[in-house]
Structure formats: C-alpha cells, structure tokens
Amino acid sequence: MQRIKEILRSKNLRPTKQRVLIADHLFDGTDKHVTAESLFRELSSNKRDVSLATVYNTLHEFCKKELLNKITLDADKVYFDTNTSLHHHFFSEKDKILLDIKNEDVKISLMPKAPKGKKIKKVELVIHLED
Amino acid sequence: MQRIKEILRSKNLRPTKQRVLIADHLFDGTDKHVTAESLFRELSSNKRDVSLATVYNTLHEFCKKELLNKITLDADKVYFDTNTSLHHHFFSEKDKILLDIKNEDVKISLMPKAPKGKKIKKVELVIHLED
DNA sequence: TCAATAGTTTAGAATTATTCTAAACTGATA
DNA sequence: TATCAGTTTAGAATAATTCTAAACTATTGA
Numbered sequence: 001m002q003r004i005k006e007i008l009r010s011k012n013l014r015p016t017k018q019r020v021l022i023a024d025h026l027f028d029g030t031d032k033h034v035t036a037e038s039l040f041r042e043l044s045s046n047k048r049d050v051s052l053a054t055v056y057n058t059l060h061e062f063c064k065k066e067l068l069n070k071i072t073l074d075a076d077k078v079y080f081d082t083n084t085s086l087h088h089h090f091f092s093e094k095d096k097i098l099l100d101i102k103n104e105d106v107k108i109s110l111m112p113k114a115p116k117g118k119k120i121k122k123v124e125l126v127i128h129l130e131d
Numbered sequence: 132m133q134r135i136k137e138i139l140r141s142k143n144l145r146p147t148k149q150r151v152l153i154a155d156h157l158f159d160g161t162d163k164h165v166t167a168e169s170l171f172r173e174l175s176s177n178k179r180d181v182s183l184a185t186v187y188n189t190l191h192e193f194c195k196k197e198l199l200n201k202i203t204l205d206a207d208k209v210y211f212d213t214n215t216s217l218h219h220h221f222f223s224e225k226d227k228i229l230l231d232i233k234n235e236d237v238k239i240s241l242m243p244k245a246p247k248g249k250k251i252k253k254v255e256l257v258i259h260l261e262d
Numbered sequence: 263t264c265a266a267t268a269g270t271t272t273a274g275a276a277t278t279a280t281t282c283t284a285a286a287c288t289g290a291t292a
Numbered sequence: 293t294a295t296c297a298g299t300t301t302a303g304a305a306t307a308a309t310t311c312t313a314a315a316c317t318a319t320t321g322a
Binding site for chain 1: 203206207209223232237238239240241246249250251253254255256258259261
Binding site for chain 3: 014015016017035036037052053056075076077078
C-alpha cells in the first residue's frame with residue numbers, strides 16, 4: 001500500500017483513496033489488459049467506492065504518466081496495458097483478447113524514416129489472429 | 132462505370148446506385164483513407180443520394196469482401212483503406228492522419244508463432260508519430 | 263416482359279463508449 | 293487546522309455506430 005502511494009507520488013499524483021484502489025488493483029505484479037468498463041466492474045463488485053468517471057480519469061492520468069499503455073484495436077473497446085515495457089501484441093478480434101508478445105520474439109530489421117518534421121513516438125506491432 | 136459494376140458483381144454484391152456511387156468514389160486508382168463520416172460528407176456534398184446508414188453498411192460489406200481494409204487506431208475514428216495490399220502505416224494522433232508505408236520499407240525478420248489453435252490473419256505495424 | 267422475391271436502402275430511433283459539467287469533497291501546505 | 297488546488301462524482305451530453313422495420317429495386321425465371 002505504501003509502495004502504491006510512492007508510485008503515485010513519484011508521478012505527482014495525489015494518492016487518493018480511489019487512485020490507490022485502482023493502482024493497487026492494476027500494479028499487483030501481473031501484466032493485465034483492462035478496459036475502463038472491465039476495471040470498473042471488478043472494482044465495484046464488492047463496494048462501490050469508485051465511479052466510472054473516475055476510472056476513466058484515472059486510466060488516462062496513468063497513461064499520461066506512463067504507468068499504463070493505451071491500446072486501441074477495436075473501436076468499441078479501448079485497452080489499457082499495465083506492461084509499459086517495449087513489447088507487441090496478438091489480438092483475437094473474435095475473442096476480444098489481447099496477448100503480449102515478448103519484445104525478443106520479434107525483430108524489425110528495417111524501419112522507415114519518419115516523415116519530415118515528425119518523430120517516431122511508438123512502434124506498435126499487432127498480429128491479428130483467427131481460428 | 133462498367134468496371135465498377137464488374138468489381139461489385141465479382142464479389143457477389145448487387146451493383147445498386149449507392150454502391151456504384153461509393154465504389155466509384157473509392158476505387159478511382161488513388162489510395163485513400165476514409166471514415167464513414169468523411170465519405171458521407173464527400174458524397175452528399177452535391178446531391179443527397181446515399182444515407183449514412185448505407186455508407187456504414189457498404190464500407191463493412193466492402194471490408195468483408197476484401198475491397199477495403201479496416202484500420203482502427205483511434206476509438207472515435209475508424210479508417211477504411213482502399214489499399215488492400217500488404218503495407219503498414221504511420222499515424223499521427225495529433226493530426227488524425229494515416230500515411231501508408233510501403234511494404235518494402237519495413238522488414239520484420241523475426242515473427243512469433245501464433246498461439247495454439249490460432250492462425251495469423253494479418254500483421255499490422257503502426258508507427259505512431261509526434262511532432 | 264413482368265411478377266415474385268431476395269437483397270438493399272432508408273430515416274430515425276436506439277445503443278454504447280466516452281467525455282463533460284459543475285457541485286461536493288479531500289489531500290497537502292503553511 | 294484553515295485554505296485551496298486538485299480530485300471525485302452523478303448524471304447529462306456527445307458522438308460514432310448499429311438497429312429496425314418499412315419502402316424500394318435488381319435479378320430471376322416463366
């Protein structure tokens with residue numbers, strides 16, 4: 001709990017009850033892919049002490065502070081990945097499931113140059129799956 | 132015009148007035164990235180002979196028949212790409228602009244195996260840009 | 263040629279994820 | 293501990309998309 005508060009403080013985020021609850025749930029050491037909706041459901045299963053609006057706010061704050069990675073593969077389902085290290089994804093549209101691909105399992109040996117005036121911010125490789 | 136009708140017929144799509152209008156606009160030889168909204172706006176600038184619902188229906192039909200490629204990078208803007216050949220994209224979130232990357236400008240020299248029971252359907256490399 | 267019909271289009275309503283609003287609340291600071 | 297900027301909240305608003313069911317039309321085969 002103190003660990004969580006430290007993480008938040010180190011990012012200049014006040015460790016409020018809601019943020020601690022959310023961070024505690026997200027950063028338990030296992031990699032997760034959540035949506036605002038799924039997270040809200042999991043958190044409010046017991047007590048209702050976080051609103052959906054706060055879940056949205058918090059996920060976005062965490063992304064800005066690079067505690068999470070936002071992944072949009074499906075217009076009606078935006079994923080947030082607790083694994084912020086360099087890696088890629090498998091995506092099954094049918095199952096709406098995201099799977100991590102370790103960075104060392106992919107090698108991109110030729111990369112195009114960014115257009116003039118732009119820099120490369122992130123390289124996202126998504127391998128779409130089917131049955 | 133006959134060419135367009137042939138394309139539609141070859142995909143088992145009745146060449147209705149609306150589909151011909153849309154296909155004629157999309158498949159003029161130049162690669163495009165459209166959204167349902169942008170396409171609707173362009174088509175109905177003169178006369179109003181396609182409804183928005185039909186634009187959505189048609190874009191999805193065309194995707195199913197592999198005349199278009201759907202690209203979702205931003206939850207509130209789904210793109211349809213008239214270039215269905217193997218290629219990748221630059222994406223500027225700020226400008227909401229998609230740019231094609233020629234397939235030969237990228238080389239992926241190591242690819243992970245698909246999980247058991249799944250096949251690789253599509254490999255999508257998106258290079259996110261910033262200023 | 264034309265009637266039957268399966269496929270298509272449509273306006274407008276419904277849905278759904280997300281964002282907004284503005285009022286209440288709270289952690290941090292002095 | 294009072295202050296106040298930052299945060300949370302319910303509920304309304306927004307916006308992209310899908311749905312519905314009635315009207316329309318391309319195709320077919322007699």
